[in-house]
Amino acid sequence: MHLNEIAKLIEQSTTIGITFHTSPDGDSLGSALALLIALKNKNKMAYIISQEKIPENFSYLPFSSEISSNLQEPIENTELVIVLDCGNRERINAKLNNYKNTLINIDHHLSNDMYGDFNYVDTIAAAVAEIVYELIAILNMEITKDIATCLYTSLLTDTGSFKYSNTTSRTHNIAAKLIDTSIDFTSIHRNIYENKSxxxxxxxxxxxxxxxxxxxxxxxxxxxxxxxxxxxxxxxxxxxxxxxxxxxxxxxxxxxxxxxxxxxxxxxxxxxxxxxxxxxxxxxxxxxxxxxxxxxxxxxxxxxxxxxxxxxxxxxxxx
Ligand SMILES: [Mn+2]
Structure with missing residues (x-):
């Protein structure tokens, strides 16, 4: 499955749910909110499905209040559910038993069960944020400062501040583009790493x-x-x-x-x-x-x- 085809499915749909793995981490949260904002900017009826609230230390993320656990399953008329950063069906942070429409699986884990109707798994991506960045580009949507704040959070957390071996030149290139939107990366870093109880x-x-x-x-x-x-x-x-x-x-x-x-x-x-x-x-x-x-x-x-x-x-x- 090419990312272009997933973009096409998004273009053709109106009501789109976004979810991620249970105990969501910085990559799940950042990628999901970045995609949410981009789809809202595209006038889609996009929303987050999650059984858990966003952890306190990620509340600085734009639209963080949308990860509230209010919606635990797809709402009526949902045409697409996009699962981010989740390797298997059991770990999906949404109740999908009654959901019959299209399920898209976008991930970077080596052990991915390909549980979606459409699957895009890029194991070279250091974070799902790299894939979401590309997807937003294919959708012709601007990387706003809010989106960049979310994606930078994902990159930072999944690479341990760009030090794990999964970090590539692509990771740094995307980070550079995000910094160009004048995000406050110092405060993102402080929110994540210097904010312990x-x-x-x-x-x-x-x-x-x-x-x-x-x-x-x-x-x-x-x-x-x-x-x-x-x-x-x-x-x-x-x-x-x-x-x-x-x-x-x-x-x-x-x-x-x-x-x-x-x-x-x-x-x-x-x-x-x-x-x-x-x-x-x-x-x-x-x-x-x-x-x-x-x-x-x-x-x-x-x-x-x-x-x-x-x-x-x-x-x-x-x-
Ligand atoms: Mn991840």
Whole structure:
């Protein structure tokens, strides 16, 4: 499927729903709002479908109030639902059981199930924002300052401020174009990276205090127990920053974060160089990228989850 054909479908439709993966991150939110604004500017009846509200720290994004969880399924007469940044049907942040019209899947994850009626998966794109940028260009719509603020947020968050290996010259070229609209990139950066709650830093302290190394010091294990969160009366929305500390350790190749949740254990994986953590996550019906992935094991304790996961890590590192 070429992006031109998706643009054509958009041109031919009036009522268009936009959604993304559950626990939406900066790329999902930024890409969705950028596309929303562009379609509104094109006089489309465009709206966001989401079962979750936008996380507080992304409330600076233009039109952020449209990610409200008010609309959890497509409204009547919706002709297109566009799913952004989501590798499989189960993770879609919308109830689609009663939806019969066209579903478009636009993504950059290597493990994408091609669940749409039309699929556009560009695994070279560092963020879905790169694809949305191109799509907006094909639709002949201007990249306004609002759109640029959203897309820049996506690029920044999915590349770890342009430092992960997924960053390409295209990423930088698009970022340059976005900066040309005179966005306030310093304040975007501050909103994302220097806007942590005191409790979040306290939690980080607890996790760092208890982390340990395994398998020749190549693996860093981190744990978040329900009790830790309860003790400081805190709800953790995004643990990606915490796990990144595991990779800062000299010699560590894989960082793994186990998080206790009421019905099981969530596991996040990060890899520094060659290890493919997507393969590891896939053992547990998870997915993601080769350097960042996640999985969920239902109905186990944290100890049991570790006992199942650690042997797979050993295999991946060929130890
Ligand atoms: Mn993404």
């Amino acid at each position: 005191f409790k979040f830093l306290k939690l980080q302290g607890m996790v760092l205090e208890n982390m340990y190394l395994l398998l020749d010091n190549k693996i860093c294990i981190m744990e978040i127990h329900e009790k830790m969160l309860k003790d400081i009366n805190y709800v953790l929305e995004d643990s990606s920053e915490i796990i990144s500390y595991g990779l800062k350790v000299k010699g560590v190749e894989i960082a793994v974060l186990f998080k206790e949740v009421p019905n099981g254990v969530k596991i996040s994986f990060r890899s520094k160089d060659t290890a493919d953590v997507r393969k590891i996550a896939e053992n547990f019906s998870g997915g993601g990228h080769s350097k960042a992935s996640g999985a969920f094991i239902p109905n186990v304790t944290l100890e049991e989850a570790k006992n199942t996961v650690i042997p797979k890590l050993k295999d991946e590192l060929k130890l």
